[in-house]
Amino acid sequence: MADLSIDFVGIKSPNPFWLASAPPTDKAVNVTRAFEAGWGGVVWKTLGEDPPVVNVNGPRYSTLMSQDRRVIGFNNIELISDRPLRTNLDEILRVKRAWPDRAMVVSLMAPVDEAAWRRLLPMTEDAGADGVELNFGCPHGMSERGMGSTVGQIPEYIQLITEWCKHYSRLPVIVKLTPNITDIRQAARAAHAGGADSVSLINTLNSVMGVDLDRMTMIPSTDGAGSHGGYCGPAVKPIALNMVAEIARDAQTRDLPISGIGGISTWRDAAEFIALGCGSVQVCTAAMVYGFKIVEDLCDGLSNFMDQRGYASIEAFRGGAVQTVKDWNALNLNHVEKAVIDQDHCIQCGRCHVVCEDTSHQAITATRDGRRHFEVREEDCVGCNLCVSICPAPGALAMRALASGEIDRRTGERVSGEYANWSMHPDNPMRVAASAD
Template sequence: MVDLSTNCAGIRSPNPFWLASGPPSNTGDQVSRAFDAGWGGAVWKTIGVPIQNVTSRYGSIDYGGKRVVGFNNIELISDRSIDVNLKEIKDVKRRFPNHAVVSSLMVETKEEWKSLIERCEEVGVDGHELNFGCPHGMCERGMGSAVGQEPEVLAEITSWAKAYAKKPVLVKLTPNIGDIVEPGRAAVKGGADGLSLINTIKSLMGVDLDKMVPLPVVGTRSTNGGYCGPAVKPIALHMVAALARDPVARKLPISGIGGVSNWRDAAEFIALGSSSVQVCTAVMHYGFRIVEDMIEGLSTYMEEKGFKRLDDLVGRAVPAFVEWGELDLHYKIIASIDRDKCIGCELCYIACWDGAHQCIEKGKLGPAVIENGHALPQVKVPRILEDHCTGCNLCSLVCPVDGCITMKRVDDGKNPVTWNELVAKTQLIKAH
């Protein structure tokens, strides 16, 4: 059996799967049911001065018959009183002493931060997450992403929190910035114990073309919201990895967030440096029950790969994440089509011809094969122009048949050279 237990910035939990701060972690009842289902931790729905919400609050992108590929919300922080939230946290911690309960916090003044942090610790939270990320509503009031976008302010408020907190402090980062490393380093400067990211991405979900109001519709108006769900995973992975390899920020453990729907997504976040992962949209879509497959899938994968503890997997793929200039310019692959698997859809051909580098030729029909007086359907297998193929990979990505188009290595594997090396060599020549 592999050991999935984790210690993320000093916050311990039986597995790395935490509910992200959001509607699924709004109440003690929900968090209790989540823990019963198998979740290892929960970041409580952000607590602060109670707000008033609007309806509707959510929008989604559907694609290819799948619902909620991308999701956004214009919901604010908890609309329940601080007292009620704290009482329920206390109850949950009493029932689940070994699970992680993290208080997500968002207030304005130094006094408010002090009071809220101390009160949360009194009811037994295992850590705090400073919500410097929400890109809607709260930022207009000087909180959420308004803080996350100002490294100086972020560092300062983090240092306040650290001064009052005995428990670990995670800083939740907004992706709505130019370079995630800046707020990451600011969190280091402020003394944070860890980072959690990403918060949602500023977004507009679409437009109701009958009403001429963007989505989600609130009466006759709409506003920008926070984008999340499976579609944001690549953006989140990049930001997690950028921090995991940054010489300054990498000292902080990471709780990875952004489009995690299954164990494979989670494993990717972990391999890029996360020691816990947080999930919200997938739970909003399918419920707490998805954690069963996440635990089982991750355990099986780790067992098959020989990872005994979660820590063995954390950050494993980070060293391979480099700048473009460090890539091997001599590494050469070309596409290869398996004639037996090809179904003749020509999607590779049209993608290459119109959308890439014109290296695939249309297939030709062979002589007709007649059976029972009818010509058997034939497959026109396209042909890769191997001398021209740039190895871009587009054909294999659009091919609907698994394993039909593969990329074959054609270089000799020797003498790798990077752009940075070439530049350095040129400069060396110039210097002489």
């Protein structure tokens, strides 16, 4: 059996699955239920200074659903914990004592005011927290008050507050980043410069879920008006993976531990975040959609995967795919692929044909000898992968890499087998002679 336990910046946890700072970790009753269900740790819902915030009493959540009502995306406008600070701290102390083997990270938020952070940190430490997570990500409500993502969008503030926290506390400091920026590396570098032990990402994306066309009102709305919320769930996973990879491969931050967050719903999602460098993963939407029991399936799946691949620990495959993430300019332009249709698995829906015909390179036939028949014309196929990407029949369409020496029937040229990227390409007026990588 693979060992799922982690030691993430000194915070130990029996498995890498933490509940993210969010409604599921707002109270002792929730967190106790989570630990009973098997979650490795929690990031307690963000604490701020008293008086507590006040939430709307209309809808806080809404979802984007598939036709069979599976949740694809999830939006919330809930603020940080709306309970008194002391209540939360007392509960944190009690729960941590009852569950000493679980990770208890506490999320904090305060304005850019050193005194506020100086007050909050010792209290959190006294409550038995294993670490703190700085909420520089919340994009709604708190941001209008100069906190959350407003801080996360200004690298200088990230660095400053991180420095304060490292100064006023011995606890590991995890800086939670907002994706509502143009370049995540700037934020991560600032956290690193401020002495952060780790970054966690992504927080939620600004979002409006829709419009009620009968009432001509945005969704969700409270008393006829709404406000943008934070978007998460499976739909944001690719965005999160990119940002994680950007930090994991950045020269300045490649050794900075990352706690991965963003649409993790299955063990496979979690393994992908780990493969791109994450040492722990955080989950919220999946728990809010299915309940805490889902952690059993996440652990079981990850464990089976690791056993099958011979990974004894999370560390054994953490970051295994990072080196495959490159700048576009480093991609091998001499590599040639063509789509191939397996006629035994093709169900003849013809979607590959029509999308290639309408929107791509007219490289798939619709008929042969007057009969319905779909086949790739290699002389027209640019290897774009559109047909493979949209094919509904498993195993019917795949890409084939041309072997060295094979003729590319589209260009008539022989595949060289040599690596050559754009910087070396003959059509590039700025080309350099040497390999770029």
